[in-house]
């Protein structure tokens with residue numbers, strides 16, 4: 533390799549035990565994407581990476597998993613003639629203050645730590661990723677890109693909780709999440725459909741799942757609220773729940789930790805099926821409970837979709853994304869059938885044949901509503917923010 537190394541940005545999505553990453557140049561899809569798993573103390577690290585040098589990247593047993601993963605990535609980049617210019621982190625909660633990507637410094641980090649109770653399953657791990665990078669490469673610029681930021685455009689009535697007013701000053705408001713994904717999908721749609729500026733319903737259906745209503749490419753409604761628990765039924769999260777259930781459990785002697793575990797880790801597809809949080813496993817199962825879990829997932833998705841269509845005042849384009857949204861043709865068919873009252877008609881053959889790597893329309897000719905399957909790229913959105921920052925600096 534000759535010449536100066538080319539700048540690259542590392543986009544990170546740090547979870548409790550895993551580190552999802554993408555390495556991006558200024559244009560185009562990720563050069564490499566991958567996933568380190570088992571990084572928790574005492575865990576068994578494993579990794580998945582597109583590319584032939586993957587074997588060299590395995591952190592040695594006993595090494596700090598995050599640091600080892602980072603070392604390995606830096607080595608890979610250098611070997612391929614790229615210089616890491618910045619790291620862009622997905623941080624789920626930006627609170628009231630962070631409504632655009634922000635450069636991470638000690639003061640911002642301190643603020644973001646105060647939001648941990650609002651996203652206990654995500655925020656501490658996102659910030660641990662920041663600390664790990666800082667330990668390994670203190671001079672490397674780091675940016676935080678917030679899941680909540682895309683929803684800062686939601687009107688007041690969508691953001692307010694129907695609680696006494698003074699709760700609002702404590703940050704108890706609806707924020708919405710999956711904003712990097714919605715920004716990615718809305719951006720892609722704007723390049724392929726003139727309808728993208730109209731009344732748009734986006735469904736991010738992965739392990740976490742939510743809906744976003746947008747007009748003019750800006751969020752006006754989210755099924756997620758204060759926390760990433762609200763709205764849709766998810767892989768292991770309940771989604772919206774009658775608050776009376778919580779009162780019942782507390783009266784029955786459940787502790788805070790037990791209730792938190794129940795709502796975040798033991799409910800949703802996993803809890804209802806008793807089998808798995810993974811949609812593929814449930815689709816392949818002959819157990820009646822698997823079919824019941826999928827039926828409930830679909831039903832609750834339709835209910836929330838209907839609510840957002842009402843808030844939008846109609847529907848011009850429906851987009852599916854996330855692991856389930858991009859791959860589960862049956863789910864798309866069932867949701868489309870349920871939304872038939874909007875004039876939406878699916879093209880079943882196009883829906884079944886939708887490829888996983890590019891945006892495709894799957895509605896029938898004459899459908900009143902366009903339906904698209906759109907691969908999301910949250911890392912690209914974060915990396916773009918980092919390149920903009922580098923250019924401005």
Ligand SMILES: Nc1ncnc2c1ncn2[C@@H]1O[C@H](COP(=O)(O)OP(=O)(O)O)[C@@H](O)[C@H]1O
Pocket residue numbers: 737738739740767809810811812813815854855856859860
């Ligand atoms: N071919 C498929 N059919 C149905 N569901 C799928 C398929 N591929 C992946 N999924 C589902 O996608 C979900 C994970 O989505 P993903 O967006 O990758 O999650 P994460 O939130 O971890 O980023 C899992 O429930 C998985 O079963």
Ligand SMILES: CC(=O)OP(=O)(O)O
Pocket residue numbers: 624654679709710738739740741760
């Ligand atoms: C906010 C959220 O639910 O994120 P994820 O889908 O990554 O769990």
Ligand SMILES: [Mg+2]
Pocket residue numbers: 738739740
């Ligand atoms: Mg996700």
